Amino acid sequence: MNTFCRTSLTFAFALLLLTVAPLTVSAQKAEVGEQAPNFTLPDTEGEKHSLAQYEGKYVVLEWLNFGCPFVGKHYGSGNMQKLQETYTDKGVVWLSIVSSAEGKQGYYPPKEMKAQKKKHNGNMTAILMDPAGEVGRTYGAKVTPHMYVISPEGELLYKGGIDDKPTTDEADIKGAKNYVRNALNQAMNGKEVDPNTAQPYGCTVKYASSM
Amino acid sequence: MVPRRLSMSMLFAALMLLGAAGVPVDADAQSSDDPSPHSEAALVSDVSAIAPGEPFTVALRLRMEKGWHSYWKNPGDSGEPTSVDWAVPEGFAVGDIQWPYPHRVPFGPMTSYGYSDEVVLPFTVTPPETLAPGSRVTLKGEANWLICADICLPAKADVQTTLSVAEAPRPSPEASVIAKAESKQPRSVDGWTVQAARSSGSYTLALTSPAGHEPSLKGAYFFPAQEEVLDHAAPQPVSRADDTHLITLQQSSYAEEPSDSLRGVVVAPDGETWDAAGEVRALRVNVPVDSTLSGIDVASMTAASTGGNGLSLPWALAFAFAGGLLLNLMPCVFPVISVKILGFAEQAEEEERTIRTHGTLFGVGVLVSMWVLAGILLAVRAAGSQVGWGFQLQSPTFIALMALLFFGIGLNLLGLFEVGTRLMSWGGRLQTQTSSDGRLGAFLTGVLATVVATPCTAPFMGAALGVALTLSTTGALLIFTSLGVGMAAPYVGLSMAPRLLKALPKPGAWMESLKQFFAFPMFATAIWLVWVFGQQTGNGGVALLLFGLLLLGMAGWVVHRWSASTLSQPLTVVTRGLVTLMVVGAVAAGVIGAGYDRPATASSSDSSSAASSEQWTPFSPQTVQEFRAEGRPVFVDFTAAWCLTCQVNERTVLNTDAVQSAFRKRNVALVKADWTNRDPQITKALESHGRSGVPVYVLYPGDGSGPTLLPEVLTQDIVLNALEKLPSSS
Numbered sequence: 015m016n017t018f019c020r021t022s023l024t025f026a027f028a029l030l031l032l033t034v035a036p037l038t039v040s041a042q043k044a045e046v047g048e049q050a051p052n053f054t055l056p057d058t059e060g061e062k063h064s065l066a067q068y069e070g071k072y073v074v075l076e077w078l079n080f081g082c083p084f085v086g087k088h089y090g091s092g093n094m095q096k097l098q099e100t101y102t103d104k105g106v107v108w109l110s111i112v113s114s115a116e117g118k119q120g121y122y123p124p125k126e127m128k129a130q131k132k133k134h135n136g137n138m139t140a141i142l143m144d145p146a147g148e149v150g151r152t153y154g155a156k157v158t159p160h161m162y163v164i165s166p167e168g169e170l171l172y173k174g175g176i177d178d179k180p181t182t183d184e185a186d187i188k189g190a191k192n193y194v195r196n197a198l199n200q201a202m203n204g205k206e207v208d209p210n211t212a213q214p215y216g217c218t219v220k221y222a223s224s225m
Numbered sequence: 226m227v228p229r230r231l232s233m234s235m236l237f238a239a240l241m242l243l244g245a246a247g248v249p250v251d252a253d254a255q256s257s258d259d260p261s262p263h264s265e266a267a268l269v270s271d272v273s274a275i276a277p278g279e280p281f282t283v284a285l286r287l288r289m290e291k292g293w294h295s296y297w298k299n300p301g302d303s304g305e306p307t308s309v310d311w312a313v314p315e316g317f318a319v320g321d322i323q324w325p326y327p328h329r330v331p332f333g334p335m336t337s338y339g340y341s342d343e344v345v346l347p348f349t350v351t352p353p354e355t356l357a358p359g360s361r362v363t364l365k366g367e368a369n370w371l372i373c374a375d376i377c378l379p380a381k382a383d384v385q386t387t388l389s390v391a392e393a394p395r396p397s398p399e400a401s402v403i404a405k406a407e408s409k410q411p412r413s414v415d416g417w418t419v420q421a422a423r424s425s426g427s428y429t430l431a432l433t434s435p436a437g438h439e440p441s442l443k444g445a446y447f448f449p450a451q452e453e454v455l456d457h458a459a460p461q462p463v464s465r466a467d468d469t470h471l472i473t474l475q476q477s478s479y480a481e482e483p484s485d486s487l488r489g490v491v492v493a494p495d496g497e498t499w500d501a502a503g504e505v506r507a508l509r510v511n512v513p514v515d516s517t518l519s520g521i522d523v524a525s526m527t528a529a530s531t532g533g534n535g536l537s538l539p540w541a542l543a544f545a546f547a548g549g550l551l552l553n554l555m556p557c558v559f560p561v562i563s564v565k566i567l568g569f570a571e572q573a574e575e576e577e578r579t580i581r582t583h584g585t586l587f588g589v590g591v592l593v594s595m596w597v598l599a600g601i602l603l604a605v606r607a608a609g610s611q612v613g614w615g616f617q618l619q620s621p622t623f624i625a626l627m628a629l630l631f632f633g634i635g636l637n638l639l640g641l642f643e644v645g646t647r648l649m650s651w652g653g654r655l656q657t658q659t660s661s662d663g664r665l666g667a668f669l670t671g672v673l674a675t676v677v678a679t680p681c682t683a684p685f686m687g688a689a690l691g692v693a694l695t696l697s698t699t700g701a702l703l704i705f706t707s708l709g710v711g712m713a714a715p716y717v718g719l720s721m722a723p724r725l726l727k728a729l730p731k732p733g734a735w736m737e738s739l740k741q742f743f744a745f746p747m748f749a750t751a752i753w754l755v756w757v758f759g760q761q762t763g764n765g766g767v768a769l770l771l772f773g774l775l776l777l778g779m780a781g782w783v784v785h786r787w788s789a790s791t792l793s794q795p796l797t798v799v800t801r802g803l804v805t806l807m808v809v810g811a812v813a814a815g816v817i818g819a820g821y822d823r824p825a826t827a828s829s830s831d832s833s834s835a836a837s838s839e840q841w842t843p844f845s846p847q848t849v850q851e852f853r854a855e856g857r858p859v860f861v862d863f864t865a866a867w868c869l870t871c872q873v874n875e876r877t878v879l880n881t882d883a884v885q886s887a888f889r890k891r892n893v894a895l896v897k898a899d900w901t902n903r904d905p906q907i908t909k910a911l912e913s914h915g916r917s918g919v920p921v922y923v924l925y926p927g928d929g930s931g932p933t934l935l936p937e938v939l940t941q942d943i944v945l946n947a948l949e950k951l952p953s954s955s
Binding site: 045081082083084115116117118119145146147148151152154156157173174180181182183209211212213214215216217218219220221222 | 300302303304305332333334335337369371373375376377378379452453477478479480481912913914929930931932
């Protein structure tokens, strides 16, 4: 029998795994039912917002890119703005995060972003700038819009799509089940959030360094 | 529409110009005046004349500019499938889109499924029987699709085709377009068996080839038709067991609950087909997810069923299996094989069925004891997890203990000391006692075989243990299962065919030699661990650890020199006490050595010589920021001493003259983020790049724009090309 071969295999096996194993350690990620990762980002005025400062309030994170047709569906129809208004009126903090890298679609310098917010009649609490994509990657935001709902205790209650009609057609908003509204209403009424995840749909987030 | 009907070559030239000038395509301007930007749609038919009641095919033909794509029925991580709203005359029935298989469209951490260049989406149309020959009919539809490159634009077009009605259908000149599209349709292929199974967090698709046609499916890919079932961006490792190919699929983190079926298309790698005739590249799949895969080897099955680790786990399991097999050749196990099998034979009075049952029960016994061991291990590990297990290799203490373990194993294999001789004889006695107890006896024999084998198992278990500690729970369990399966395989195999017993080689001195030989890989591993330890702690630490190894060697010698049987009671107590002290001392030396902090400058002795070509600045976010503020390109090397890939990349690529001079030429600031020891700043920086481990290579251009991540395995070309692409202004 070929002992040398087997020996080297066994040895390689031990060596390989000792080497490879640490590469599989998972990063801190936003998982439903767990504490949402904290972050600090500047808004269009340069003012810093961190998740921790909103302890005690419901927080909605919305990944935003005004150039994306899926986002256009929800802003063009006024659906998103209405949702923002309804819930910020109830004390919910609504943070729209732009993870587009400089030079890519959806990125605007703060001043222009302010103009964009006005142009789209945005009712979000703030638009946060994440051009390095750090927060987007931590949260695993894949598309715009990608929605997250966080409890006053900082627990991630919902992540996923805004509703169950993954299209760019404004006509589909009527009759769609809005998962963000659903999650907020259930949580505010002391119920379990169900569903607490749904397939997100939209355009890919235009991160820096798309490898 | 007219101005866009450029010839393809003109279009191409225009795009090349655009690309060369680096002009971003202005989305808003295009979308406002062009309903179908970067693409155009037309309707084609396979007949120019249709016959009453006879189905025919029309297809939506989408032509897309280079670099742009549209989407499959499951668009993957982003996008929207193409659709057509039909307006057809009364009595006509139009079927659903028959989707050709798509290709992957990777973008950053996401993967979409779609089509580039051109796609032909066929529909079957059935005209009414009452159609009058000689008339004409027009089929109209509004096509809607999403056209995307980096950005996405909704597109739509009104498409139509007019066909004449005849007694018999007449083919159209476009029939060949549709025929070509047909070849991309997924099909069922006779002879292939497809099964699916699920285990925590992942699915496995098992494809068994028919006799006579066994294509290589390395690189095959499963496109799920369902949207919320799989993680689209996860790799799909393919492994092979005999004529069965296993594709491991990662469950989507957005799946509300596991799916009870898998639907989609498996596309064979380039040049391979599912049928012997070489026509079908895409196999249609629609199977229930079942926990049992009948007729498929369990060991190789489990080998593929855990995702997350990509390719490494299946390999690891294969090695564990080989390790288990190898155990049977060790002196403590081999001699008992024949005794056991003969025992089966005796009690069964030559009745082969009973022998088989007993053989199987014996195998189960081995497995169960392996699982008990794994359970103990996992419990120990769970206790450690609170202090952040998973970073063990960053813990010098862990490395020191591993070095001691491997050194000890080596000494044991060389025969310096014996572990558990008493255990072995005890096990042997029990074995003879239980062999007459029938089925329970067979099971217990399996348990005992593991116990009896423990002295020899220990070395292999040691390696498995070290490995398992670094793996997920499932991974650890699988390693032990694989080891057990490997160990039980010959017994079970022999019980199936007892006549083979005669063919076995006789036990003898060769076994002892083999065992001793295995000591050397263990020593080699220990050397490597000491080297890692040295990187973490420095000279003083290494000296202490080596002293620990010396103590361990002495302890082994004492055990060997004054073996228990030759000593009086008090002397036994004294020597054994001494041995215990020495072992404790060895461990203490390792642990204390691990406490030696590496001097801050020890990482790069060459950092003192400013003229050195390998001028790496230690990482901190501020350093990177400062270099970038100066307008210099920055290259960050995330590395660790225990990461072999990193070492290889550094030696063969990063520190070569060619690459170093290219760095110098472009005035690239070199930053080294050494993750050998825990460093929250580096961990955080890694996370910001979406990574959780090393190696990671990040290149920031000098103009302040976002960084580029290079692949984990580098070549000189990759680095030089990346440098080439840097804006040359700096």
